Amino acid sequence: xxxTIALAGNANVGKSVIFNRLTGLHQHIGNWPGKTVERxxxxxxxxxxxxxIIDLPGIYSFSTFSMEELISREYIAKEKPxxxxxxxxxxxxxxxxxxxxxxxxxxxxxxxxxxxxxxxEKKGMCINIKKLQEVLxxxxxxxxxxQGKGIHELVHTAIDLVENNYKKPEIKYxxxxxxxIQKVVKTLKKIKLDYPQRFLAIKLLxxxxxxxxxxxxxxPNIVKIAEKHAKxxxxxxxxxxxxxxxxxxxxxxxxxxKDCVSLKPCKVRFSDKFHEITTHGFWGYLIMILSxxxxxxxxFTFGNFFSDILVESLINLKPIFDQYFGVGIVSSLAWxxxxxxxxxxxxxxxxxxxxxxxxxxxxxxxxxxxxxFLMDRFMxxxxxxxxxxxxxxLGYGCNVPACLGCRIxxxxxxRLIAIFVTTLIPCAAVxxxxxxxxxxxxxxxxxxxxxxxxxxxxxxxxxxxFKVFPGEPTxxxxxxxxxRMPHLKTVAKQAWFRIKDFIYIAFPLIIxxxxxxxxxxxxxxSESIExxxxxxxxxxxxxxxxxxxxxxxxxxxxELTLIILAAHGGTTxxxxxxxxxxxxxxxxxxxxxxxxxxxxxxxxxxIGWKKAIFITVFExxxxxxxxxxxxxxxxx
Amino acid sequence: MSEKTIALxxxxxxxRGIIVSVLGGRGVTQRLTDMGLTPGTEFKIVRKGxxxxxxxxxxxxxxxxGCGVAAKILVKVKx
Numbered sequence: 169x170x171x172t173i174a175l176a177g178n179a180n181v182g183k184s185v186i187f188n189r190l191t192g193l194h195q196h197i198g199n200w201p202g203k204t205v206e207r208x209x210x211x212x213x214x215x216x217x218x219x220x221i222i223d224l225p226g227i228y229s230f231s232t233f234s235m236e237e238l239i240s241r242e243y244i245a246k247e248k249p250x251x252x253x254x255x256x257x258x259x260x261x262x263x264x265x266x267x268x269x270x271x272x273x274x275x276x277x278x279x280x281x282x283x284x285x286x287x288x289e290k291k292g293m294c295i296n297i298k299k300l301q302e303v304l305x306x307x308x309x310x311x312x313x314x315q316g317k318g319i320h321e322l323v324h325t326a327i328d329l330v331e332n333n334y335k336k337p338e339i340k341y342x343x344x345x346x347x348x349i350q351k352v353v354k355t356l357k358k359i360k361l362d363y364p365q366r367f368l369a370i371k372l373l374x375x376x377x378x379x380x381x382x383x384x385x386x387x388p389n390i391v392k393i394a395e396k397h398a399k400x401x402x403x404x405x406x407x408x409x410x411x412x413x414x415x416x417x418x419x420x421x422x423x424x425x426k427d428c429v430s431l432k433p434c435k436v437r438f439s440d441k442f443h444e445i446t447t448h449g450f451w452g453y454l455i456m457i458l459s460x461x462x463x464x465x466x467x468f469t470f471g472n473f474f475s476d477i478l479v480e481s482l483i484n485l486k487p488i489f490d491q492y493f494g495v496g497i498v499s500s501l502a503w504x505x506x507x508x509x510x511x512x513x514x515x516x517x518x519x520x521x522x523x524x525x526x527x528x529x530x531x532x533x534x535x536x537x538x539x540x541f542l543m544d545r546f547m548x549x550x551x552x553x554x555x556x557x558x559x560x561x562l563g564y565g566c567n568v569p570a571c572l573g574c575r576i577x578x579x580x581x582x583r584l585i586a587i588f589v590t591t592l593i594p595c596a597a598v599x600x601x602x603x604x605x606x607x608x609x610x611x612x613x614x615x616x617x618x619x620x621x622x623x624x625x626x627x628x629x630x631x632x633x634f635k636v637f638p639g640e641p642t643x644x645x646x647x648x649x650x651x652r653m654p655h656l657k658t659v660a661k662q663a664w665f666r667i668k669d670f671i672y673i674a675f676p677l678i679i680x681x682x683x684x685x686x687x688x689x690x691x692x693x694s695e696s697i698e699x700x701x702x703x704x705x706x707x708x709x710x711x712x713x714x715x716x717x718x719x720x721x722x723x724x725x726x727e728l729t730l731i732i733l734a735a736h737g738g739t740t741x742x743x744x745x746x747x748x749x750x751x752x753x754x755x756x757x758x759x760x761x762x763x764x765x766x767x768x769x770x771x772x773x774x775i776g777w778k779k780a781i782f783i784t785v786f787e788x789x790x791x792x793x794x795x796x797x798x799x800x801x802x803x804x
Numbered sequence: 805m806s807e808k809t810i811a812l813x814x815x816x817x818x819x820r821g822i823i824v825s826v827l828g829g830r831g832v833t834q835r836l837t838d839m840g841l842t843p844g845t846e847f848k849i850v851r852k853g854x855x856x857x858x859x860x861x862x863x864x865x866x867x868x869x870g871c872g873v874a875a876k877i878l879v880k881v882k883x
Contacts, residue, residue: 229838262863263840407825407843410834415842422863443866449853541868545855553870554857643870644857645835 171330172220174244176271177255178264179226180649182283184208185313185658186255187223190323197665200239204575204774214323222249228263230270231376231410234578238378244274245362251326252276258288258295258310259650261429265421266414268304269339275364277334279325280308281318287652292434300428305337314655338366341416344404348373348397355390359383373398374410439651446538447648456539459530464564467523468599474518475600482510497690504686508679511725516667519596523565524663531558531662532654537646544644550627551634552577553644556586562666563593567767568673569666571774578642584775585637588783589630591763591771594622597727602755604730610748618755625760625794673773674725674766681724681765685732688717694736704792709757710799711750712737722758724765729758749802753795761791810881812860813874817852821879828876839867841877 177183188195191210200207208223224243225236244252254271256264268280280300288295301308307325311318340346352369361368361382371379372394384391398409405412445451489506493499530536536558544554559573567590574586594602607615634641688694694717698705701716709715714736721732733754737745746754762784763771771780809824823845826833840863841847851859856871869877 229834231834231838260865263865266838266840408830408833410830411826411837411842414834414837415844418837418840418842418845418863447851447859449855537868541857541859542855544857544868544870548856548870554868641872643832643873644868645832645839645870645873646868647839648859648866648868 169216170218170220171251171326172222172247172249173251173253173326174222174224174249174276175253175255176224176240176244176267177226178228178257178260178267180647181226181255181257181260181264182313182655183223183226183255184661185655186253186281186283186311186319186322187221188658188661189313189316189319190219190221203235203239205235205239206575212323214327217327219323219326228267229414230274231374241274244271244276245367248362249276250330252278253281253322253326254278255281255283255311257649258282258284259291259293261293261295262418262421262425263647265424266417269417269420272304272306272337272339273364273367273370275336275367277329278306279322279329280304280306281311281322282308283311283313284652285310285318286312286315287650290434290437291650292432294430294432296428296430300424303424303427304339305335314653339420341413342419345373345401345413345416348401352390352394352397355393356383359386359390361386369394370413373401374413442651443538443648446535447541452538452542456542459535460561463523463526467519467526467596468603470522471518471596472600472603475514478514478518479510482514500690501683501686504683504689505679507686507731508682508724509675511682511728511731512671512675512678515597515600515725515727516670519600520565520670521663521667523596524562524569524666525659527561527565528659528662529654532652532659534649534651536561537648540644540646541648548641549634550589550630551585551637551641552582552589552630553642555644555646556582556589559586559590560593563590563595564599565666566595566597566670566674567591567593567763568770569669571767571770572669573666574774579639581637581639582642584779585630585633587771587775588633589626591767591783591787592622592626592629592760594619594759595726595764597725597764598759600727601730601758605742605746605751606755609743609746610751614748614752615755618752618759621756622759629790669770670766673769674764677765677769678724681721682728685717685721685724685728708792708796708799709753711754712745715754719757719761722764723762726758726764729754749799752802753799756798757791757795759791760794761788763787808880809878811875812849812869812877812879813858813871815849815852815879815881817849820846820848820882822846822882824878824880826877828873832873832876836873836877840865841867846882847879 175183175187187208190212195210197208205225210221212219212221224240227237227240230237230241252271254268256268271278297308297310309318309321309325349369352372353365356365356368368379380391401412402409446455489503490499493502540554540557543557547554547556555576559570562573563570570590571587574583574590577583577586602615602618698713698716702713705711705716706713717736718729718732722729734740739745768780768784771783815821823841823843825843826836845862847860847862850861857868858874860867
């Protein structure tokens with residue numbers, strides 16, 4: 169038998185841990201049709217049942233403020249999953265129940281998975297599960313997802329719900345509001361829509377535009393009547409109608425918590441102390457700067473070491489390769505494909521993977537939201553709020569997942585600005601170029617200065633973008649959940665999905681482009697391209713002529729610039745073919761001149777053709793401009 | 805409790821208050837009420853340095869709120 173289960177709940181309550189526990193490796197991550205919102209789907213085989221599991225986006229309510237909310241409620245109402253599992257954070261019951269109450273209004277058979285019971289206990293909370301079950305009138309299953317506790321019970325309870333008749337619970341609002349709801353429900357008697365009538369009635373009273381539109385099409389009279397009732401409520405309570413309904417729900421949630429939870433006093437926990445220090449006006453910033461610097465230091469020293477070994481062992485394949493394909497044009501072209509593959513592997517394994525795992529640990533533990541808190545003021549200067557710091561950090565690994573990471577921004581405009589500044593962030597590949605060229609031959613201080621210059625450029629261009637795109641910035645309203653031990657498996661999975669973005673989008677493009685460059689090489693076309701580019705490379709940027717083709721090579725992957733530079737300069741000792749100024753100019757241009765081809769593909773996916781091309785062209789012109797200025801200013 | 809309403813941003817670190825109302829558009833109001841900042845809710849200012857945002861504790865959890873929003877939330881100070 170086939171059943172569908174939907175997982176719904178707030179953000180950061182361990183929904184994805186439960187999803188992973190349930191589905192294991194049978195997962196499919198894609199997008200909701202036509203939307204840039206992630207859709208995670210998986211399958212669980214249990215005795216005679218094939219259970220499809222959908223992980224809905226983490227949200228706080230159904231008020232259509234965001235795309236995620238709209239998708240979630242439409243999915244539950246229209247696709248009618250057999251069971252909805254509402255994942256609830258036991259340590260933060262009141263806010264979570266606010267969403268539970270709204271889920272109940274959608275009328276699907278439901279289970280409450282009370283997650284993070286271990287943390288709730290540590291917090292001194294004692295939750296009366298039986299009582300909670302009685303009040304909510306749905307099964308409540310205590311779960312510790314990170315340890316796998318309660319997962320089996322969830323599945324059994326879900327199957328029970330499907331096999332036995334489910335009685336729809338109804339949670340009553342306060343008397344005055346409940347009366348108005350009942351009156352509106354009466355007018356809806358003949359309406360047949362995907363949504364339950366009680367849900368429609370409440371949404372009409374709240375003034376939900378989408379539902380109003382739906383009813384308007386069927387019977388405009390109902391909307392008029394509902395408006396009258398809504399006015400009445402507003403008159404009595406003296407607040408905006410949606411605020412009144414929200415208050416009402418929170419009142420119910422608060423009463424449930426009072427009834428079902430007893431608090432024992434407990435001593436100040438380490439996590440609270442740590443929270444205090446990491447958000448402190450002085451120590452917080454100090455810890456942030458130190459942890460970011462050590463993150464980079466560890467990743468790039470470790471990465472460099474590991475990458476060298478990897479490159480060496482892969483290059484050693486060349487003789488075997490030649491044996492197989494012989495020596496000649498075909499083998500040379502085939503090796504071009506291999507070089508692309510090697511370039512991809514030697515950037516993913518040593519740099520991007522460890523970077524994303526450590527970043528994932530920081531994210532899952534809760535530290536990144538503290539950085540977002542500290543950075544909010546600065547991010548506001550470029551029209552973004554603190555949360556935009558997270559995709560920016562991802563950008564230092566690879567720009568592709570960073571662009572997709574900008575989805576956490578609330579509005580289109582902010583997503584665009586965030587994506588734009590993200591493409592200016594030097595990714596791991598650029599860092600290898602900067603360290604391998606400027607860091608090695610000119611000095612680490614100069615390499616470091618390039619990063620500072622980059623941050624200044626990000627700031628200035630971000631500020632200009634903020635002024636160019638009209639609109640008010642959205643303010644930060646962010647929950648900071650308690651610090652917790654990161655869950656390794658979830659972190660590893662998250663890192664894998666981010667890298668998968670890179671592999672699927674970038675790998676084929678890298679390989680294709682490496683092949684094309686080899687073709688140019690073999691056919692001697694590269695020389696004529698170099699000559700064509702001379703006015704820019706030699707006259708304006710002051711670089712040697714052979715740098716032309718290397719900059720083109722950077723379009724697929726920026727770290728290729730170094731490899732091609734070595735090939736065309738005829739040596740890996742760059743000190744003999746470039747002057748220090750040339751190295752700095754070359755690195756600066758590489759850093760800024762184009763979001764690599766994989767990033768362009770990601771840009772097209774996220775913001776469309778036109779804007780993607782605009783950003784690309786702008787950055788090429790801008791990089792050449794800055795490079796030329798640097799060449800004229802620098803004297804070393 | 806004082807009868808005067810002031811903006812949340814004017815409270816000092818450690819002070820407690822009660823939400824009276826939220827000024828501003830439907831979007832902001834909805835987001836704040838969804839996070840539990842409904843009229844009549846008690847909260848405490850946990851952190852407010854020279855720099856924004858403000859951290860408040862409300863309904864048993866911690867919220868970071870940008871200064872722009874914090875200026876639009878009207879509250880009563882609880883002594």
